[in-house]
Amino acid sequence: GKFEFTYVSTSTVIVKRLSSGARIVLKSHFGYEVTKINIYEDRFLVAHTHETMLMGDLESCKLSEVPWAGSGNEKFHFDNEKVCMIFNSGELTLIEYGKNDILGSCRTEHTSPHLISVRLNEARDPKRPELETKKVAYLLDLQTVRIVELTTGNIDATINHESKIDWMEMNGRATKLLFRDKRRALHLFDIASQTRTTLLSFCSYVQWVPNSDVVVAQNRANLCV
Known part of the structure; x- marks a missing residue:
C-alpha cells in the first residue's frame, strides 16, 4: 500500500510513492509488456517483461533494462x-x-553480501575516463578470492588463503582488499603490488571508513584505526 502503479500502456507504468507523491516512469525501451513489478526495501524496483528485466533506484531515478x-x-x-546484484543458478550478474x-x-x-564487494568509482576528471574504476571481488571457493x-x-588478482574467508570488502577506490578469515585474522591485500599484510588477530569487527583508506577494527578490548 506504499506505492501506486498506473499503466499508461502495456509497456509504460507510472510508479508513485504515496507518502511523498514522487513518481518514476517505468518504460520498456523495446515496447514489451510489463508483466510484474516488485519494489524492495521501499527503494529498488524490479520489473519483468517476457524478454527483458527492468530495475531502478527510486531515489536516483536511474533505470535499466537488459535482455x-x-x-x-x-x-x-x-x-x-x-x-543491482542478481544471483541465479550459481551465477552472479551485476547491472549498474x-x-x-x-x-x-x-x-x-x-x-x-559480506563475501562480494563491488566498487564503481566514477572518474573525477571527465577528460580522463581511463581513471574510472569498476571492479568486483568474489569467492571462487571459501579460500580463494578473485x-x-x-x-x-x-583478472586483477587471485588470492589463495590457507583458511576460510568469512568477510571481505574493497576500499572505495578499489585499490586494496580487506578480508577476515575464520581464525579471526584480518588481512590487507594491495592490488597494485600484489602483496598481503596481516593487520590484526582476534578481529571481531572491521569496517572501511567511508570515502577513505582508513580502517576501523576491533580485537578483544582494543579499537584500532
Missing part, C-alpha cells in the same frame, strides 16, 4: 546503491543502474 531469460528463482541484493547492459557476471556459489576489472574483464 533476460530468467528462471524465476533469481535472488536480488541491493547492498550497493549503484549496482542507469545503464542498459550487463556490467559483468561471474560464477560463484557464495552469495552473502578480483576482476569489470570494464575489460581482466
Whole structure:
C-alpha cells in the first residue's frame, strides 16, 4: 500500500510513492509488456517483461533494462546503491543502474553480501575516463578470492588463503582488499603490488571508513584505526 502503479500502456507504468507523491516512469525501451513489478526495501524496483528485466533506484531515478531469460528463482541484493546484484543458478550478474547492459557476471556459489564487494568509482576528471574504476571481488571457493576489472574483464588478482574467508570488502577506490578469515585474522591485500599484510588477530569487527583508506577494527578490548 506504499506505492501506486498506473499503466499508461502495456509497456509504460507510472510508479508513485504515496507518502511523498514522487513518481518514476517505468518504460520498456523495446515496447514489451510489463508483466510484474516488485519494489524492495521501499527503494529498488524490479520489473519483468517476457524478454527483458527492468530495475531502478527510486531515489536516483536511474533505470535499466537488459535482455533476460530468467528462471524465476533469481535472488536480488541491493547492498550497493549503484549496482543491482542478481544471483541465479550459481551465477552472479551485476547491472549498474542507469545503464542498459550487463556490467559483468561471474560464477560463484557464495552469495552473502559480506563475501562480494563491488566498487564503481566514477572518474573525477571527465577528460580522463581511463581513471574510472569498476571492479568486483568474489569467492571462487571459501579460500580463494578473485578480483576482476569489470570494464575489460581482466583478472586483477587471485588470492589463495590457507583458511576460510568469512568477510571481505574493497576500499572505495578499489585499490586494496580487506578480508577476515575464520581464525579471526584480518588481512590487507594491495592490488597494485600484489602483496598481503596481516593487520590484526582476534578481529571481531572491521569496517572501511567511508570515502577513505582508513580502517576501523576491533580485537578483544582494543579499537584500532
